[in-house]
Amino acid sequence: MKVLIVDDDRVLADVLAFTMRRAGFQVIQAFDGEAALQRWAEDRPDLIVLDVNLPKLDGFTVCQRIRERADTPILLLTVRDEEDDIVHGLELGADDYITKPFSPRQLVARGHSVLRRAGKMPAPAIRQVSDLALDPSRREMRIGQGEAISLTPLETRLLDYLMLNAGHVLTNEAIIEHVWGYEGGDRDMLRQLVHRLRSKIAEACRPPEADESSPPHPGYIETVPGLGYGLISPHSVD
Amino acid sequence: MKVLIVDDDRVLADVLAFTMRRAGFQVIQAFDGEAALQRWAEDRPDLIVLDVNLPKLDGFTVCQRIRERADTPILLLTVRDEEDDIVHGLELGADDYITKPFSPRQLVARGHSVLRRAGKMPAPAIRQVSDLALDPSRREMRIGQGEAISLTPLETRLLDYLMLNAGHVLTNEAIIEHVWGYEGGDRDMLRQLVHRLRSKIAEACRPPEADESSPPHPGYIETVPGLGYGLISPHSVD
DNA sequence: CCTTTTTGTCACAGCTTTGTCACAACTTAG
DNA sequence: CTAAGTTGTGACAAAGCTGTGACAAAAAGG
Incomplete structure (x- = not known):
């Protein structure tokens, strides 16, 4: 079960990656919007954790591009209290969101939840x-x-x-x-x-x-x- | 530079550990209050990240015991909005606090800050x-x-x-x-x-x-x- | 219950790290 | 210039660490 983590903040990206890896996901990382689209196209992840504020191509555009072509579940990463971001992202096709600062348990739980709704039962953690x-x-x-x-x-x-x-x-x-x-x-x-x-x-x-x-x-x-x-x-x- | 992470929530503890390890710290973990005191006594960490809700011996008691004997910098982990916990912990000798859900950057920054105040400059990772x-x-x-x-x-x-x-x-x-x-x-x-x-x-x-x-x-x-x-x-x- | 598997304990060999010593080479002081 | 002190180098032994195997005790499985 592959997850693509997209965030330009290296520290946060690595901690997110560790959290998902710990939960048994294979992790792919991208640090800007363009790389995200490329990794998505090449690696075909089962889930995407996507920050909205990205260099080169913002998260909303990435979300929209992917949603036009596939139903890959997308979890948006937003700053606390940016309700406009959340609504906008959900309208563009995101499946759920996580606010920063994040709770590791919640991240994993929401990841599992959107996968389940997408009809992808997470495989036992390998x-x-x-x-x-x-x-x-x-x-x-x-x-x-x-x-x-x-x-x-x-x-x-x-x-x-x-x-x-x-x-x-x-x-x-x-x-x-x-x-x-x-x-x-x-x-x-x-x-x-x-x-x-x-x-x-x-x-x-x-x-x-x-x-x-x-x-x-x-x-x-x-x-x-x-x-x-x-x-x-x-x-x-x- | 050693950090002792004390939290009974395994997921969170592992993510905290990863975050500090990534920042260049050597990480020691304990999952209850008694083990925390033991690890502190044996391993002599430079910094302690301490949850207040612990089995066997609560974080406040651990904090107090350690503070009676040493000036090891202590960062308290508290749930958002528990102001009483924060005040109580600071009175018992904690140096600062971090609320859950946590921001990795803030955790590392506060860790560095309390170490600096204690006169211990943290080593860079490389x-x-x-x-x-x-x-x-x-x-x-x-x-x-x-x-x-x-x-x-x-x-x-x-x-x-x-x-x-x-x-x-x-x-x-x-x-x-x-x-x-x-x-x-x-x-x-x-x-x-x-x-x-x-x-x-x-x-x-x-x-x-x-x-x-x-x-x-x-x-x-x-x-x-x-x-x-x-x-x-x-x-x-x- | 018996058999098999897992784990802890111990012994020993091999390897690595560190301290100590000796000696040669270099530097400094008179 | 010579003598004394300092520094570099190598060798070796002691101490500690790591890898390995054996065996017994404990735990798990049938």
């Missing part, structure tokens, strides 16, 4: 980071078109957290808190879990006809000594 | 001095478009301090104090560390196709005999 896919509800991981690999509950939590924060290094403390929570965990436990998860990722990378003794694929999970771990992928070197 | 870039959250250094070079904790501290004071000579004593702090350090240790850092900078300067025995590039770290060291760059000689 986390995707380049070729790595995780289905938390099934506790399965897959790389590209490879076999699905079952994960244990703790492995699932760890991988989910790493994927959600892909590109960042997460401290050991943060990971332990997230994975073990109230029960508490420690460095040894984390190390063992990381080892197990890495083995499963290596297994997922292994072509079915490969020799058992073939060297494991260069890893997705990166260690920063004395600090923690982060998720990279072989394709994120760009 | 420190840049001409073509030299340091990402403290990953402990990586890069020159121009070259390969990222991993640094050790002490190397990171030294380079960060030098970059922060680029163009100035820092005395040996000042550097030792900054890098080793309470544990203390000495001239020998500094000399060895400088040597190591210079080697890594030389490595970062080395074109990938260069001969292993090619002479190291003229350095970025300048020695002032009898005084200390400073950061210059090849491009600052003009």
Whole structure:
């Protein structure tokens, strides 16, 4: 399930992107009206979160252009109290709106709501980071078109957290808190879990006809000594 | 620069965490009042973002407990229009507040503001001095478009301090104090560390196709005999 | 209930970081 | 100019961190 986030405010755009990504959407971003139309045409998102104040082509025009050609659900992003914007946008074909400052829960809920009305039941949340896919509800991981690999509950939590924060290094403390929570965990436990998860990722990378003794694929999970771990992928070197 | 995020709403907590991480903070999370106190005691964060409605121990009590023992800056998270909460929290020692729904920019700005008032200048996410870039959250250094070079904790501290004071000579004593702090350090240790850092900078300067025995590039770290060291760059000689 | 899976704990090997020391080269002071 | 002090460099050992495997206990599943 793809969402296109359009906002020229980079900070807000990234936070919106994270919020949707956390909810299981694949996120595409555009930072101006023209790019938005292009990304929409190329990527065919299932949902659009669209700011009205954009450079190059304003959000209303983008909304109108898209609506003329498709019924892609559109959530407008407006500043609080700009009622004229809301009415105008809804008339142009937007499906709903979100005001800034925004509540993450409300954003996700409204996204789901407009998708439901558009007859698109959101698929179960699948986390995707380049070729790595995780289905938390099934506790399965897959790389590209490879076999699905079952994960244990703790492995699932760890991988989910790493994927959600892909590109960042997460401290050991943060990971332990997230994975073990109230029960508490420690460095040894984390190390063992990381080892197990890495083995499963290596297994997922292994072509079915490969020799058992073939060297494991260069890893997705990166260690920063004395600090923690982060998720990279072989394709994120760009 | 560490921030402790305390909120029992997992969605909001994760979005808050992402926002602060994006701004360059190291993030620690707690989901109830007791865990917050524990994390505070163990991890010594520079800043606390604290929801008032928490299980086990409410945010006001947490705020009060921490304030009795330390001057760690505290940002309260409150629901819009709960003015009583705001006043009560400020009286207990909170430094500022953020209302939900929140604006990411405002959160980061208020965080920076209370840190500044507490005399702690926040580090930028990526420190840049001409073509030299340091990402403290990953402990990586890069020159121009070259390969990222991993640094050790002490190397990171030294380079960060030098970059922060680029163009100035820092005395040996000042550097030792900054890098080793309470544990203390000495001239020998500094000399060895400088040597190591210079080697890594030389490595970062080395074109990938260069001969292993090619002479190291003229350095970025300048020695002032009898005084200390400073950061210059090849491009600052003009 | 029994079997299988998951998780925690421990041990050990390998790797990385840091401190200490020695020595050569350079700089400064008399 | 010489002697003393400072700085750069390399080597090595100690300490700490990380990866790995084994096994037992706990949990889950049939």
